[in-house]
Amino acid sequence: MARIKTEIREQFMNQTRQALLNAAAEEFARQGYELANINTISNKAGFAKGTVYNYFPTKQALLLALIDDIAQEHFEHMQSAVITTEDPIGRLESFFQAGFEYVATQMHRARAMFNTVNSSNQEQKNHCFQAYQPMFQLIAAQILSPGMHQGIFRPVDPMSTALLLMTIYLGTASQVDEQGRPWLDPDQVADFVLRALRAAG
Amino acid sequence: MARIKTEIREQFMNQTRQALLNAAAEEFARQGYELANINTISNKAGFAKGTVYNYFPTKQALLLALIDDIAQEHFEHMQSAVITTEDPIGRLESFFQAGFEYVATQMHRARAMFNTVNSSNQEQKNHCFQAYQPMFQLIAAQILSPGMHQGIFRPVDPMSTALLLMTIYLGTASQVDEQGRPWLDPDQVADFVLRALRAAG
Amino acid sequence: MARIKTEIREQFMNQTRQALLNAAAEEFARQGYELANINTISNKAGFAKGTVYNYFPTKQALLLALIDDIAQEHFEHMQSAVITTEDPIGRLESFFQAGFEYVATQMHRARAMFNTVNSSNQEQKNHCFQAYQPMFQLIAAQILSPGMHQGIFRPVDPMSTALLLMTIYLGTASQVDEQGRPWLDPDQVADFVLRALRAAG
Amino acid sequence: MARIKTEIREQFMNQTRQALLNAAAEEFARQGYELANINTISNKAGFAKGTVYNYFPTKQALLLALIDDIAQEHFEHMQSAVITTEDPIGRLESFFQAGFEYVATQMHRARAMFNTVNSSNQEQKNHCFQAYQPMFQLIAAQILSPGMHQGIFRPVDPMSTALLLMTIYLGTASQVDEQGRPWLDPDQVADFVLRALRAAG
DNA sequence: TATGAATGAGAGTTCATTCAT
DNA sequence: AATGAATGAACTCTCATTCAT
Numbered sequence A, B, C, D: 001m002a003r004i005k006t007e008i009r010e011q012f013m014n015q016t017r018q019a020l021l022n023a024a025a026e027e028f029a030r031q032g033y034e035l036a037n038i039n040t041i042s043n044k045a046g047f048a049k050g051t052v053y054n055y056f057p058t059k060q061a062l063l064l065a066l067i068d069d070i071a072q073e074h075f076e077h078m079q080s081a082v083i084t085t086e087d088p089i090g091r092l093e094s095f096f097q098a099g100f101e102y103v104a105t106q107m108h109r110a111r112a113m114f115n116t117v118n119s120s121n122q123e124q125k126n127h128c129f130q131a132y133q134p135m136f137q138l139i140a141a142q143i144l145s146p147g148m149h150q151g152i153f154r155p156v157d158p159m160s161t162a163l164l165l166m167t168i169y170l171g172t173a174s175q176v177d178e179q180g181r182p183w184l185d186p187d188q189v190a191d192f193v194l195r196a197l198r199a200a201g
Numbered sequence E: 001t002a003t004g005a006a007t008g009a010g011a012g013t014t015c016a017t018t019c020a021t
Numbered sequence F: 001a002a003t004g005a006a007t008g009a010a011c012t013c014t015c016a017t018t019c020a021t
Helices: A002-035 A038-044 A049-055 A059-082 A088-105 A107-117 A122-131 A133-149 A158-174 A186-197 B002-035 B038-044 B049-055 B059-082 B088-105 B107-117 B122-131 B133-149 B158-174 B186-197 C002-035 C038-044 C049-055 C059-082 C088-105 C107-117 C122-131 C133-149 C158-174 C186-197 D002-035 D038-044 D049-055 D059-082 D088-105 D107-117 D122-131 D133-149 D158-174 D186-197
Strands: none
Touching: A002 A038, A002 A049, A002 A059, A002 A107, A002 B002, A038 A049, A038 A059, A059 A088, A059 A107, A059 A122, A059 A133, A088 A107, A088 A133, A088 A158, A088 A186, A107 A122, A107 A158, A122 A133, A133 A158, A158 A186, A158 B158, A158 B186, A186 B158, A186 B186, B002 B038, B002 B049, B002 B059, B002 B107, B038 B049, B038 B059, B059 B088, B059 B107, B059 B122, B059 B133, B088 B107, B088 B133, B088 B158, B088 B186, B107 B122, B107 B158, B122 B133, B133 B158, B158 B186, C002 C038, C002 C049, C002 C059, C002 C107, C002 D002, C038 C049, C038 C059, C059 C088, C059 C107, C059 C122, C059 C133, C088 C107, C088 C133, C088 C158, C088 C186, C107 C122, C107 C158, C122 C133, C133 C158, C158 C186, C158 D158, C158 D186, C186 D158, C186 D186, D002 D038, D002 D049, D002 D059, D002 D107, D038 D049, D038 D059, D059 D088, D059 D107, D059 D122, D059 D133, D088 D107, D088 D133, D088 D158, D088 D186, D107 D122, D107 D158, D122 D133, D133 D158, D158 D186
């Protein structure tokens, strides 16, 4: 009984926490970290200013928790798309498609992440890279390695190439016009990358 | 006589202006726009706070003037490297080499520019793109077009490909470790891009 | 219960607001709007600088709220004095007596208002006139009109004469020596005005 | 010869000084003392910022010199109008007519003076009263005294009545609508005052 | 747990004044 | 006499954070 009560409470707390994270995503996306306003975030989430501090000790802790949330969701979205096929080429195409899809459907979260990854604050930037380690692993282990083993991709260093692909993904997916539409399309980018990776002959 | 006096004065003013721009580059690079401190900038340049406002009406105007300064210098550095050879492949290699070189030698200016290009402030971002138009033209007209005409590069849309290359350049050149060394090297990146661009066969 | 709590809180807030308005009156009276210092105001009220901005969005909003407060209090003071007698002559004498009384007892508030009414800032000046509309009505409807109807006052245009009387009141009541004592006394002024208004013969 | 040179120089200096005073009048009228900008004033006069300080040691000194200039001109304008007739009633009417005329023709100077007379700065206010002493004398000695001696005006205290008339003049002449037209006209005001002053019977 | 009044450090900007030219 | 670059004190306003309720 007490257990159940506790669970219900936790669920409520999680709801509040999620509401705050969602509102934070929107605000961090629109304004960037420095200009983001804690008051605006809490109000957007339907709470008062002080409530944020019941869940996150500081503004930066809120951002970093958000980044963790985003990175995990982002990773799961990409992974599930990538592993639906065995073909390394298809996987790479899926990677870019799923990536652009994520940016399109989770605009706020994606932009909050872009802003943080490009932040001049080293701590925030590093936290992003940490949180995105699984994504690098995904590229290296689930796309590049199989491709090289099957002789479809030329031999490359998996980690630095994963970094390059990730850079290309982040760079191209984050460039959008004033209406939020990307300047480049994922197939075009995937095609470009595939030509660069394909084994000769 | 008056002319000479005026010229000397203008030279002095330009010196002050340049000192402020240099200090601003350092501060904007280290802190990003929002955290950059006008007082710190002017002191770094050897002046009092108010002096900044004799040269730039607002903090943002200072940033945008700096971006113009950087973009021009950056462009000139790249252009002079690119046009030393007729060979499109060499030109593309030179482009990345000169690019990474610029980032290495003009660290502050380059980082200030990266921060601005990735800013969540649309006005600042747009200003960057405007200021970098010559660079896009350089890629399209001096590298891609000749390469395609000579049958060395496969046919691509020059502008969107220039955008892609620029994105790759900015993305890869801006990724540096804590000591400021790039994670990827220009030849590796140029090689990757060349494989993607080369005409089949 | 919640209602009671809310009421208590509101009462507290009103106390803070009033304390700020009182401190503001003192400061605006002594220094005028431009030289008035928000920090001084909040400290005088027993609060920190930022607290002012929990109640008034800007310095000018604080001034205008104060003007509204003063105008209402001022009007109520004058009205209650005026309507205690039916006699138009007595009413006019009461008007000036109560007016000088208000200035003497509410020195800060009165001076803050004088400063604002004479401000070179049109917006502030206009706000004063708006806030003092009831006072013009009081003069026209409760003093001049009855006086004319009873044949005690000669026929005059009520509104422009109300304006003239108000001008005379403000002008004479605001002239004080270094110790704050008025140069003219209300009975003298009332007598002067009465002679100008009385019906011939 | 040296004398002549000196005179020419003085004339030049006086020209510069006058240009500065005129520009100051405009700025002090529009903005009030605190918001008036020394740079704006000097530029309006066709000089650089520093030039002001060759003629006036401080901003306030500039204001006070301007007040002296205005008070003298204002007085001369009123005096010459007042003394054209021997009739005290005509003199009083002329006083208000000339007064409103001065405000209409020397709008900037008049408004600068109104702003200063109503300033919360005691020093500035007092300086105004000092500078306007001749005007009080004019009212008392050239209008009220003759009127009383001729039995046209009832007996009043000349100085306090002069103060009252001056207050009424300043109050009514300074009230203008957004187009700068006065709300009351001088004859109306003079008529009001005359009724208050006329000897009974 | 949720609230929101209070805090106060900190920032950008203005501008009277100085002074070397 | 005229200039205008440099100065730096002073000000308004913002906002992350605290804490009593």
